[in-house]
Amino acid sequence: MSTPPFAPRFKGNPALLPVVSAPPALDAAALAGKGVPKSGDMMRKERLDGLGLAVLLGVTLLFAVNQIVIKLANQGFQPVFFAGARSTLAIAFVGGWLWYRGLMDRVKWADLGPGLAIGTVFAVEFLGLFLALDLTTVGRAALILNSMPVWIAVLAHFFLPGERATPIKAAGLAIVFTGTAWAILSKTTVGTPSLLGDFCALIGAWGWAGTAFLARKTRLSRAGPEAQLFWMVLVSAPLLLLAAPLFGPLIRDVQPVDYFWLLFQAAAVVAGGFISWLWLFSVYPASTVASFSGLTPIFAILLGRIIFNEPLSPSLIGAATLVSGGIILINRRA
Numbered sequence: 457m458s459t460p461p462f463a464p465r466f467k468g469n470p471a472l473l474p475v476v477s478a479p480p481a482l483d484a485a486a487l488a489g490k491g492v493p494k495s496g497d498m499m500r501k502e503r504l505d506g507l508g509l510a511v512l513l514g515v516t517l518l519f520a521v522n523q524i525v526i527k528l529a530n531q532g533f534q535p536v537f538f539a540g541a542r543s544t545l546a547i548a549f550v551g552g553w554l555w556y557r558g559l560m561d562r563v564k565w566a567d568l569g570p571g572l573a574i575g576t577v578f579a580v581e582f583l584g585l586f587l588a589l590d591l592t593t594v595g596r597a598a599l600i601l602n603s604m605p606v607w608i609a610v611l612a613h614f615f616l617p618g619e620r621a622t623p624i625k626a627a628g629l630a631i632v633f634t635g636t637a638w639a640i641l642s643k644t645t646v647g648t649p650s651l652l653g654d655f656c657a658l659i660g661a662w663g664w665a666g667t668a669f670l671a672r673k674t675r676l677s678r679a680g681p682e683a684q685l686f687w688m689v690l691v692s693a694p695l696l697l698l699a700a701p702l703f704g705p706l707i708r709d710v711q712p713v714d715y716f717w718l719l720f721q722a723a724a725v726v727a728g729g730f731i732s733w734l735w736l737f738s739v740y741p742a743s744t745v746a747s748f749s750g751l752t753p754i755f756a757i758l759l760g761r762i763i764f765n766e767p768l769s770p771s772l773i774g775a776a777t778l779v780s781g782g783i784i785l786i787n788r789r790a
Contacts, residue, residue, distance in 0.1 A: 501740055508740050511732050512748045518729045520755030523598050524763055525717050525725075527589045532714030535586035537706040538721075540696030543582075545722035546689040553727060554682050562683040570674035574667055574684060575691020581663025583696060584656045587703070591653030594760030595772055596639055598753040599779060600657035603636035605629070605786055607665035612742050616672060619742055628785025635778030642771035668737055681734030689726065754780065 504512070529538055554560050588597040606629050612619040621629065640654045671677060671684050700706055736745045757776060760766040 500738075504740055504744055508736060508745075511736060512745065513751070515729050515732050515736070516748060516751040517755055518725060519752045520598065520759055522721070522725045522729070523585075523589060523594050523601075523752075523756050524759050525720060526586055527594055527764070529714045529717035529721075530586065530590045530708075532708055532710035533718070534700060534704055534706050534708060535590045536583055536696055536703045537700035538718065539579075539582045539586045540693055540700055541718060542721045542726065543579075543689040543693035543696060545718065546726040547686075547693060549723050549727035550682065550686045550689055550731070553731070554686060557682065559680065559682055562679045563686055564679070567676055567679060567683075567687070570670060570676045571687035572691055573674070574670040574676060575688050576695065577663050577666040577670065578688035579692035579695040579699075581660050581667060582692065583699065584659030584663060588653045588656035588660060591650040591656060593766045594764060595753070595757040595766050595768075596654060597657040597660075598756030598760075599639045599772070599775055600636055600654055601660045601664070602753045602779065603632060603658070604661045604664045604668075605783060606632050606636070607662055608668050608742055609786065611665060611669045615669070616742060625786050628782040631782030631785065632779050633782075635775040635782060638771060638778065639775035642769070642775065668734075668742060671734055671737055672742060677738070681731055681738050684734050685726070685730050688730075748783075 501508070526535075526538070533541070551560075554563065585597070585601060588601070609619075609621060609625065609629055613621040636658075640651075640658070667688065671681070676684050676687070733745075753776060757766075757768070757772065761768055
């Protein structure tokens with residue numbers, strides 16, 4: 457497969473590039489003896505509390521910035537190779553975190569089966585997302601990717617005890633689905649939308665829901681989010697790197713800043729953001745956590761407009777409104 461064309465390297469005002477810190481409330485000091493039990497030891501909660509809300513907001517903003525970073529770094533690295541290199545570096549960061557926290561014993565041979573499964577789904581998720589951000593706009597990719605609450609809520613309804621969809625939640629899911637379909641089917645004469653890119657983003661959404669579901673449903677739920685993530689990066693790294701040559705040359709117009717983006721991806725996004733995300737799923741109701749992911753496309757659409765001058769078309773705004781409104785309904789308690 458030939459490498460798709462990509463936009464010229466960003467030449468705007470460097471001050472407009474995003475600068476953020478890792479998600480709050482999950483640093484080593486907070487988790488080690490300051491009132492927050494180790495991952496996997498914390499009791500599940502039925503409602504979102506202040507800590508959960510703070511972490512959710514931080515993670516959703518980080519994930520929006522993540523999509524900007526991916527599109528920038530795709531100009532230097534081929535997308536699938538970039539995803540594989542990120543997972544490879546993340547093995548060291550996540551493994552180091554497990555060692556520092558004394559959690560290495562939670563990575564067990566007995567978990568090999570579900571570990572291989574969740575790592576494979578993780579690889580598919582990010583193969584889809586990284587290709588999507590190479591083929592279409594940040595706003596469209598983010599909006600479609602964040603249809604994830606629909607897919608996890610459907611899985612939770614049928615397979616996770618105590619998380620059946622209420623009539624209000626079902627209406628919210630239908631609205632989110634409608635908004636996602638509108639985004640995919642909409643046409644625009646500006647920007648770089650792509651039906652193939654939209655489909656890749658949808659694959660990413662399915663993969664995202666799949667990893668969240670496997671983290672809850674399989675025996676990995678007892679291992680804790682750090683061990684779950686270790687399996688994800690450990691398995692996805694070789695899979696993505698082996699698949700990368702099928703998508704064209706591994707190196708494009710690489711610049712020094714692209715190596716920084718690679719390090720940022722592995723350390724801040726994977727080791728910081730994903731551990732936080734999986735921790736949220738281990739403590740709070742899956743559908744509630746997933747519903748807040750709807751903030752990410754809003755942040756991403758705005759950042760895409762600011763940094764890449766992506767269009768804010770009526771169809772995109774309408775689709776985002778439907779997705780956001782549906783997410784409010786999903787998060788309401790009956």
